[in-house]
Amino acid sequence: MFSLKGKRIFVVSPHPDDEVIGCGGLLSKAKRDGANVFVLYMCVGSTRQLVTGSTNPDTRIKEAKNVAKFCGFDYTFVYVGEQFLRLDMVPQKELIDHIEDKISEFNPDIVCIPSGNSYDQDHRVVFTACITALRPVPASVRKMPSIVLEYEEPYSWSVGQSEKPNFYIELTEKDARNKVKAMSLHATQHRKDPFPRSGENLIRWLQIRGKEIGSFYAEAFKCHRMAVR
Numbered sequence: 001m002f003s004l005k006g007k008r009i010f011v012v013s014p015h016p017d018d019e020v021i022g023c024g025g026l027l028s029k030a031k032r033d034g035a036n037v038f039v040l041y042m043c044v045g046s047t048r049q050l051v052t053g054s055t056n057p058d059t060r061i062k063e064a065k066n067v068a069k070f071c072g073f074d075y076t077f078v079y080v081g082e083q084f085l086r087l088d089m090v091p092q093k094e095l096i097d098h099i100e101d102k103i104s105e106f107n108p109d110i111v112c113i114p115s116g117n118s119y120d121q122d123h124r125v126v127f128t129a130c131i132t133a134l135r136p137v138p139a140s141v142r143k144m145p146s147i148v149l150e151y152e153e154p155y156s157w158s159v160g161q162s163e164k165p166n167f168y169i170e171l172t173e174k175d176a177r178n179k180v181k182a183m184s185l186h187a188t189q190h191r192k193d194p195f196p197r198s199g200e201n202l203i204r205w206l207q208i209r210g211k212e213i214g215s216f217y218a219e220a221f222k223c224h225r226m227a228v229r
Contacts, residue, residue: 002169004033010108010145011039011073012099012130014087014122016064017186020071021197022151023112024179025171025206025219027071032175037073038106040099042126044077045084055188057081066185071178076102087122095129103133103145110147112221117163118153134225146229149221154205155196165220168213176206176217 009030013019019027019039030037041064044057057080068075078098083090103111111134116127127150134148149167180199184190193200210218 004030004035004110007033007035007110008106008108009035009037009110009112010103010106011037011112012042012114012126013039014042014114014120014126015084016041016044016060016067017183017189017197018114018123020067020179020182020186021153021202022114023219024071024182024202025175025217026112026151026169027073027182028175028178029169029171031072032172037071038102038108039068039073039075040102041075041077042095042098043079043084043087043122045079045081057084059188060186063186063188067182070185071182085122088125090125092125092129092132095126096133099129099133104142107143108145110149111145112149112151113224115150115153117156119157123153131224144227145225146227147223148225149223151219151221152205153196154201163222165209165222167221167223167226168209168218169221170210170213170215171206171217171219173217176203179206 011019011023027037044060064075113130114123114127116124118124136144152165180202183197183199183202189197191197206217206219209220210216
């Protein structure tokens with residue numbers, strides 16, 4: 001089984017909850033295997049919610065703190081306030097610099113980035129910034145992560161939006177439960193079935209991906225780089 005022991009894993013999350021939706025199983029496995037994980041939250045702020053009403057950044061920051069404690073990772077926020085859901089208005093150079101700086105500081109082996117096919121504009125621009133920040137450079141300039149993975153969103157609604165994954169991480173039943181628990185700690189973002197972010201749907205998605213590799217549970221990614229050194 002693919003071991004994360006001793007690995008340094010860097011997750012770029014446009015908002016608090018995306019790290020769990022896309023990588024919650026990986027985060028559980030990382031904690032179980034003894035990996036070192038850092039999550040870069042790009043932005044948080046006030047927003048209207050169709051189901052629960054408005055939320056404020058202080059509440060979501062507290063939720064992220066609880067999730068980080070449960071999952072065992074360190075984290076930081078890049079923007080708090082008006083940039084939330086407006087990252088498409090921030091110059092790409094600025095986003096790239098933030099991501100590059102943290103990658104250089106953390107020196108990860110594995111980097112997980114958001115979906116470039118998301119219907120969320122923040123996700124799309126963060127993906128684009130990540131692709132630039134992770135461009136190949138000589139090792140004498142900067143050590144490059146060996147693995148770059150684009151994580152999934154368990155929902156889509158337009159034709160041609162979904163992409164077939166090419167990288168799977170097998171998970172245990174406990175990893176699956178931990179993913180649901182972590183999502184519940186993002187209490188303002190957690191939803192009941194049949195919402196895509198419901199715990200039931202997250203489990204279903206893990207089961208579907210698991211069946212694609214002959215397992216009970218798995219998280220799937222699109223691998224952009226895998227260098228064996």
